[in-house]
Amino acid sequence: MGRGKRLSAAERRGQLVEIGRRVFAEKGFEAASVEEIAERARVSKPIVYEHFSGKEGLYAVVVDREMETVVSIITAAIAAGTPRERVESAALAFLTYVRDHPDGFAVLSHDAPVGGSRGSMWSLLNEVADRVSTVFAGAFKEAGYNTQSARIYAHALVGMVTFVGQSWTEVRKPRVEDVAGHIAALAWMGLRHLPRKPDRIPRRR
Numbered sequence: 502m503g504r505g506k507r508l509s510a511a512e513r514r515g516q517l518v519e520i521g522r523r524v525f526a527e528k529g530f531e532a533a534s535v536e537e538i539a540e541r542a543r544v545s546k547p548i549v550y551e552h553f554s555g556k557e558g559l560y561a562v563v564v565d566r567e568m569e570t571v572v573s574i575i576t577a578a579i580a581a582g583t584p585r586e587r588v589e590s591a592a593l594a595f596l597t598y599v600r601d602h603p604d605g606f607a608v609l610s611h612d613a614p615v616g617g618s619r620g621s622m623w624s625l626l627n628e629v630a631d632r633v634s635t636v637f638a639g640a641f642k643e644a645g646y647n648t649q650s651a652r653i654y655a656h657a658l659v660g661m662v663t664f665v666g667q668s669w670t671e672v673r674k675p676r677v678e679d680v681a682g683h684i685a686a687l688a689w690m691g692l693r694h695l696p697r698k699p700d701r702i703p704r705r706r
Contacts, residue, residue, distance in 0.1 A: 514552050521559045526607035530614045567605040568625045576632050584640045589685035592662045596677040599666040630659040658688050
């Protein structure tokens with residue numbers, strides 16, 4: 502196997518993270534191998550183990566970095582604006598991430614390792630929904646609504662955006678800005694006319 506130029510420890514670690522992200526995105530955790538990651542990086546397997554103690558360690562770093570990226574993007578997007586603007590900003594921020602970071606989104610969308618401590622997409626959605634629910638809770642409180650229901654609607658919005666994002670990756674159209682507008686319009690029409698205590702529709706006999 503040929504060897505690339507000599508990199509510093511930090512540079513090598515960064516290179517392995519980038520290559521690991523691509524391999525995990527293409528194949529998922531189970532099918533990915535340290536051998537392939539090392540071969541693409543043009544290093545020996547022990548180098549990968551030296552930096553990450555194995556495939557699981559590298560995967561954990563990749564997932565943590567992607568989750569941190571998504572959470573920071575959405576947190577910034579919902580930091581200011583009217584409630585409707587924040588809803589649209591959150592949708593657009595996530596869809597822009599899906600468009601601009603296809604490998605990262607693919608990694609998060611794949612199944613997590615069996616017995617792993619983190620659930621990848623599941624953990625991410627919970628964390629993002631918690632941030633969004635804080636915004637919803639503030640808006641609900643001002644409107645005199647029960648703030649405890651904010652988390653339900655936050656998870657509903659985040660789940661909807663995620664599912665649409667996964668579907669969008671297959672066709673990559675229309676533009677993410679237009680998709681975000683549609684999602685925000687649908688969500689906002691529901692939130693705008695939200696009853697203080699939703700009643701179940703009686704079933705016809």
